[in-house]
Amino acid sequence: MxxxxxxxxxxxxxxxxxxxxxxxxxxxxxxxxxxxxxxxLLRPSNPSPAKLTTYECGELPTGSSWVRFNVRFYLVALFFIVFDVEVIFLYPWAVVFKQLYPVPQLGALVFWEMIIFLAILSVGLAYVWVKGDLAWVKKLVDRTPAESATPAVLEEEVSAQ
Amino acid sequence: MGGMSDQGLHVTGAALMATLMFTVMALCAIVFTWMERKVAGFIQSRYGPMYTGRWQGWAQAVADMLKILGKEDIIPAQADKGLFVFAPILVLLGSLLAWAAIPWSPGFIAADLDLGLFYIFAVSSMVVIGILMAGWASNNKWALYGAARGAAQMVSYEIPLALATIPVILNVGSLNTQDIVIAQQGGMFNWFVFHDPFLFIAFWMYFIASIAETNRGPFDMPETESELVAGYHTEYTGMRFAFFFLAEYANLFLVAIIASVVFLGGWWAPIPGLDFAPALTLVIKGVLLVFLNMWVRWTLPRVRVDQLMHLCWKVMIPVTLLCIVGSGLWMILSGELG
Structure with a gap:
């Protein structure tokens, strides 16, 4: 200034x-x-117990509002930390790239180093993608019905009777 | 101010600049709420405000602001009072601080930081904390859901938003916002948006991410009025509500101004030689981008939360990463680096 x-x-x-x-x-x-x-100074102030209740569409609020919510939100926060750190690392590289690339024997290093860095992170992104964690509604793992403890032969015998 | 020391002048200048930026924020809220209602009216074939102030209802937003001053302040008995009171101030601060590094015209900048752009992204992240704080402190289910959605959306879209600016940093070699503008001197074809195809894509990625970052339609999940009443500010009334409102419209202009600085040549006029009003040029670019933002909001339907996450993580992040690599290769292959 x-x-x-x-x-x-x-x-x-x-x-x-x-x-x-x-x-x-x-x-x-x-x-x-x-x-x-x-x-x-300008506004009125006449609080009443009803006015100070938590707003739930005019109904009396049920229970605490500090409820559990979807675990997805925590996962998004986790991914955010990983990728935000990535962005922070990209900034210094982006600032010096123009300056360092023309330096002999340094240019290729400067370029490929970041390509490798991005590639490693892309593997991470691809991993969470394939695991289905980037989808808001994650598919449940297909579960085959639990096998019966009764031997099949015995079951057939019982049903035959 | 003859007798003042350099430090005294610096402090006075900074305080004046902060006051000016605060005024700009307040003007944003007043001008853009009116503009938004007129644009919405035009798009939906109706008039919008017409009475207050006679001409096109121009004083409607001023009247709204005055009315809000007289509204009763309600802090719910169940709320966490300290956090409830602090949250709107934090949101407001996050917005005001970012304005410090905006270069209005050559040398006319509050804090000419070498980390400029990085600083802007860092302080605007405080808004997310404020929103989460507001939702949690309200002790209201609507507010908590709204805040959780808002936080998830804003942190997700912060990544493509920041990544989209990296191709520009590559081309400038500095994070200083003035350096970024100076690098785009000499007519609109020197603006970074037209520099190469990757930067053109990066600009639109920035634009989409900035709509999501300001929680506006079609990405207004945190405030979906038909599901969540009002989202994270359900319990807020009067002046405290006005702070959220002010910050929202100030951020709308802020992201547009950053887009103008980073991609659209900042204070430079499209045609070289017409640079007689740098600050005005920047403001006009900002207002045009805000208009585009409103156009999008009132045209497209709201997306679902899974579509929102799909767009961010599976489309925008890979595309912006490719833009970075592509832009670097373009610089090397076009021989700009010598």
């Missing part, structure tokens, strides 16, 4: 730039506080 700095001033350092981010956080809190404060 060098809007107000006189021309010729040294460019702001890394610390100064992140200080700007910190000031953004503070200003965000200040504006949120002002908005809530102004609203508090």
């Amino acid at each position: 060098n809007l107000l700095l006189p021309p010729g001033t040294a460019t702001p350092s890394l610390v100064a730039d992140y200080a700007t981010v910190l000031i953004f956080i503070l200003v965000g809190f200040v504006f949120a506080g002002i908005a809530l404060g102004v609203a508090k």
Whole structure:
């Protein structure tokens, strides 16, 4: 941020730039506080027990709302962590690629290294894909009916009687 | 401000910039809610708002904002009060922080970070935490389902969103948002969207992922009004609800502005020599992309959750990965690298 700095001033350092981010956080809190404060002055406040119940379409809520939900959501979160880390690793490579590729004996390495990295991750993606974990509704494993403990011969004898 | 030190000037400048960005966010909410209702009206052969403010109901959103100020604040007795109060502020902050690294015109940027684009993606992820926090703290079944869906959708689409920008980083060699724009100087055929076929595909992948990332139709699963009442903000009223609303419309413009910066030449005009109003050029590009986003929302029906996941993991992620490899090969084979 060098809007107000006189021309010729040294460019702001890394610390100064992140200080700007910190000031953004503070200003965000200040504006949120002002908005809530102004609203508090203007709005009515007459709470009643019925008004403060949890909304369930006008019915009295049944049980706690902190219920169990589909395990798929956790799996998606797991995949996300794996692939998000991949994206983080791709960024530094993408930044230096243009600079390092023309360097003799380094160019091919820079390119193929990332191809191998992507290939390994694609194997991971292919694995969860084939296992059916990317489908929201996973197919159940085909189960053959459990075998009867009674020998087939005996069963036939019994049914013959 | 003659007597102020450089640090004092820096702090004042940053605070002014943050105030300006907050104003931009508030304007987004006001302008785009009105625009959305007019666009929806046009697409559905009706008028939309017509009375408030006389001309085309332009003051409708302003009136809505004023009305929201007077609404009672209800925090359910069963809610986790601390998280319930903090969640909307976190969502708002996640959006405001990302605006710090947007380059409006040469040198006019709040925080000229070397990590610019990476920083934007990092801080906008805070919105997911805010949404999950809101859904959990409400202690409401609708809100919890909405939040779980929202989190699953937003984290999934964050991957193609970030991957789609990597071909551009390859071509620029920097994450600094100003460097990315400067690299696209010289007319629209130097914009990255027209640089090579892989970047063209990457742009559309970014666009689709950005619709999902802002939870808008056809990917508005977290707020499906016919199933989940209102999703994660079911229990929110008054100003706290307005924060979610503000952040949603601010993010709508934010993703459009990032798309303009990364793929559509940022502040550069389509024809070289017409660059007399850089910030205005960027805003016009952003508004056009927002219009496209609204057009998509009011035209396509909502997808199912399994289709949503299919599109992200089985189509967009492989395609964006191919775009990265393809773009790298294009750079090598076209001799750009020398």
